[in-house]
Amino acid sequence: MNLLTVSGSPHVHTQQSVKSIMYGVVIALIPAIFVSLYFFGLDAARVIFISVAACLFFEWVIQKYLIKGPVTINDGSALVTGVLLAFNVPSNLPWWILVIGALVSIGIGKMSFGGLGKNPFNPALVGRVFLLISFPVQMTSWPLPKGLFGSGLTDAITGPTTLGVLKEGLNAGKTVQEIMASPDFPGYINDLLGAQGGSLGEISAIALLLGAVYMLSRKIITWHIPTAYIGSAVIFSGIFWLIDPSHYIDPAMHLLAGGMILGVFYMATDMVSSPMTPRGQIVFGIGAGLLTIMIRVWGAYPEGVSFAILIMNAFTPLINNAFKPKRFGEVVKNG
């Protein structure tokens, strides 16, 4: 008789694996990838390719020659970081800046802490914020959508983003209504579809939401962080808007413009760097929503999503500690 395997229970396991989760995120990102290709053409393909290739390369080099441990570049996590990093930069970003971003994402954001599962911050956001601070000019000159083969939807080559236009206009003393009436301003429909300037992946809310629905249905993410994040951002920005609509944009514009949808569904929900209990996730989401609006309204940068999520990432261990799951039989404490 062949030898029997002996191991502890349970003897059956769920089909879901780290790999299936990571590739699930990649699948969810596909609609947004297509939208970015449609609007930014080959530039988008170039940015995504370089970012992904660089992330995989650095993960491989570091695991093989620096850590000298097992190489896990096929687990999908570096691929996710690569796509997300590409989604967070303009389509005309020079290749070497992208490579630096990938090195920071993988090397500092992930591997310096011990690799997948041990990084306190979302690696793609670490890379993005590093680039934003180091190369502010290149990182904020947004090419406008020009179509797949460069035929061009508008004549301009670069232009500011929705939030950028707003910040500039408000700083110059204009009211929100005046800014929104200007021809530069993309408006709600363009924000929704993606016909606007911006980072590769944040321009089309619809494509991102499609992927989010997919992730929710496959239980790759749960509703807790997105709902809390959007809820708190809407309420907080709504208060400002109700107080003075000429100085503060309405909550719907906050949601559609900038990286809110991308951040809410794809970065804030990163399981490694967000809290583990549902209650903790709600607190995390509320915090990120408040910080995003605070930075957008009062901060020096027009956009606040990246900073807000990174700041909340830092609170994750504390939140995990403070918000324990509901315990069974807790009714009698000292019984």
Added chain:
Amino acid sequence: MKTFKLGGVHPEENKISAAEAIEVLPLPAKVCIPVSQSLGAPSKVVVEKGAVVRTGQIIAKGESFISSNVHSSVSGKVTKIDDVIDTSGYKRQAVYIDVEGDEWEEGIDRSPEIIHDILPDRDTIIRKINEMGVVGLGGATFPSHVKLMVPDGKKAEYLLINGVECEPYLTSDHRLMLERGEEMIIGVKILMKALGVNKAFIGIEKNKQDAIVHLSVICSKHPGIEVVPLKVKYPQGGEKQLIKAVLNREVPSGKLPIEVGCVVNNVGTALAVYEAVQKNKPLIDRVVTVTGKSVAKPSNLLVRIGTPVSALVEFAGGLPEDAGKVISGGPMMGKALTSLDVPVVKGTSGILIMKGAESKRAAALNCIRCGRCITACPMGLEPVLLAQLSENQLFERAEKERIMDCIECGSCHYTCPAGRPLLDYLRLGKNKTGILIRNRGKK
């Protein structure tokens, strides 16, 4: 549809043998009966080597309060009293008997006639259950008479009968409910009488619709007994989860069901109680599911206690070529066997043969902190944290995080996408924390 709220998972069901009627397994040539087959103190052997025993004769006596009697399941000659490695993997003292014929002890009623009239006397009922060695057949094998002796100051309000059978693959309770429902309900009434309660609920998961219907029809003739259909969710068969599902009451941490006025018994136990009290029949056999994806003839077998597992596997068509793992019990909580020579005991609910490919664990990867183990834990614990504390030997902290509340259902390990052996760490941690607590008690 009722169910418990906190945690839980839904493993693939694979109830392959659900339609197979219970068959009687032919008597084996030899049996090996471990003398301690319940929780609590070991029982004391009362037969000697060379003795001739009859079926149903007592061979080991439970002498402590929490302990139980063991009877010979066959007639024949005691060849030796020696250790055996049982399903738990530990050595246990056992009585080896060579089977000769099938001579039963006098006074055991073997007729198929169903006896409906119940003894009114509570003490006699409990004494009989004790004498006949009835223990919980759900797997934990707690001596049944102990559960019926409600401690002073506590009061039983409800009897809960566990017909959940939430383990994938297992169907023995399902078949019992379908084929022996009438007798089982009399067993339930006996238990109600012993406890002095007038309300009993039988919890059955929705994937056994035929059993729900069948028992509901029988119960309509017995006021006070009610079938409660439950949503399919593992581990609903855990008594704390069952009480929560049926009555929405939570047993406090570290306490027994009686704290919330409940006593829980398995459906198989109810039948054993019927046989013990009405028929004077000791617990010497039980229904065991023999199943697996590549098993030739998945079956539900009525097996004498002490029969080697190999005889069951043989009856079901032999060990398949691709067998990689043989499990006593279900795939979620069962124990992997090292050998097919181990005997069937009172707690053996099934023998599951898994294919080689299914039986290997996936390599454990880094924890990705997804929190799925926390969401899956039916006790509201944080398995990821407890496993970490256990790995780092921080048992005092583990105790504060209530590691002792873990019911070892395995939902955390089941659900972990990184394949981390969380339950292995939790078991280790519970063991060490238990030692810590007991040593503290001594000082």
